[in-house]
Amino acid sequence: MEAKLIEWVEIAPGVRHFIFEAPRLARLDFIPGQFVSLTDSVDSRAITRAYSIASAPGAGNRFELCLNRVEDGTFTPHLFDLSPGDAVEMQPPLGTFTLRQPLRDSLLVATGTGIAPFRSMLKIALQPGSPAFTLLFGVRFESHLLYREGFEEMEQEFPQFHFWPTLTQPGPDWRGRTGRVQTHLMEAIAGRKDVDIYLCGLRPMVDDVRQILKGMGFDRKQIRYEKYD
Ligand SMILES: Cc1cc2nc3c(=O)[nH]c(=O)nc-3n(C[C@H](O)[C@H](O)[C@H](O)COP(=O)(O)OP(=O)(O)OC[C@H]3O[C@@H](n4cnc5c(N)ncnc54)[C@H](O)[C@@H]3O)c2cc1C
Numbered sequence: 001m002e003a004k005l006i007e008w009v010e011i012a013p014g015v016r017h018f019i020f021e022a023p024r025l026a027r028l029d030f031i032p033g034q035f036v037s038l039t040d041s042v043d044s045r046a047i048t049r050a051y052s053i054a055s056a057p058g059a060g061n062r063f064e065l066c067l068n069r070v071e072d073g074t075f076t077p078h079l080f081d082l083s084p085g086d087a088v089e090m091q092p093p094l095g096t097f098t099l100r101q102p103l104r105d106s107l108l109v110a111t112g113t114g115i116a117p118f119r120s121m122l123k124i125a126l127q128p129g130s131p132a133f134t135l136l137f138g139v140r141f142e143s144h145l146l147y148r149e150g151f152e153e154m155e156q157e158f159p160q161f162h163f164w165p166t167l168t169q170p171g172p173d174w175r176g177r178t179g180r181v182q183t184h185l186m187e188a189i190a191g192r193k194d195v196d197i198y199l200c201g202l203r204p205m206v207d208d209v210r211q212i213l214k215g216m217g218f219d220r221k222q223i224r225y226e227k228y229d
Pocket residue numbers: 035049050051052053065066067068069070072073074075076077112113114116202226227228229
């Protein structure tokens with residue numbers, strides 16, 4: 001099927017929020033946390049890459065992606081050259097990086113564009129009286145706190161939601177958490193064993209956090225992860 005670009009917005013240096021639609025479908029069905037695969041021809045070669053859906057289901061055939069431009073990458077510079085109205089091939093949503101049911105208090109750990117699936121999940125999972133969610137989000141600079149306003153609004157609306165951004169390169173005015181997400185794991189877990197933990201980002205973070213959680217005695221079933229590379 002086809003995915004047509006409707007519009008994009010730069011939400012941080014080198015990061016864009018893309019709005020696509022699947023024109024041949026009335027509705028795109030997916031579970032928050034799933035990804036789509038996009039394919040297009042780059043230098044006469046068909047290239048396919050996976051992208052987590054950053055929006056919630058229920059917007060008809062529209063869906064949103066959050067993409068980081070990898071400077072020497074094959075596909076992302078090409079996607080960043082697309083204009084509204086351009087289309088690429090798309091495979092339907094897939095993936096098992098979804099919230100476990102029944103929902104339990106959860107810790108979501110993201111770095112960079114690894115925030116995308118969590119934005120989708122939280123838009124659906126946070127309801128009055130829902131379990132508690134803590135979102136631990138690591139980036140280098142404050143300007144890279146993707147969707148910060150949206151998460152801060154969720155925090156206002158839902159007392160059981162905690163947004164914990166952390167910066168590895170904070171500016172002089174930053175008063176929040178600093179350092180890598182790993183630094184804040186213990187505090188976020190607060191000695192509990194009855195939480196589900198979700199990790200999304202590049203391999204070094206995901207592998208490292210899994211190792212730490214294993215050392216803390218977490219069961220493999222309680223940890224779900226998506227590696228972007
Ligand atoms: C299930 C899944 C979901 C994904 N969802 C997203 C998403 O929502 N947003 C997104 O931006 N990417 C996502 N990715 C990564 C994406 O598929 C591509 O790998 C990425 O866009 C780079 O493609 P490229 O062809 O430009 O780079 P390539 O030429 O393939 O070069 C790969 C290099 O890019 C690095 N890289 C891969 N992803 C990223 C990233 N996000 N940020 C920084 N460096 C990266 C790799 O470490 C590697 O060094 C996802 C990957 C998977 C497997």
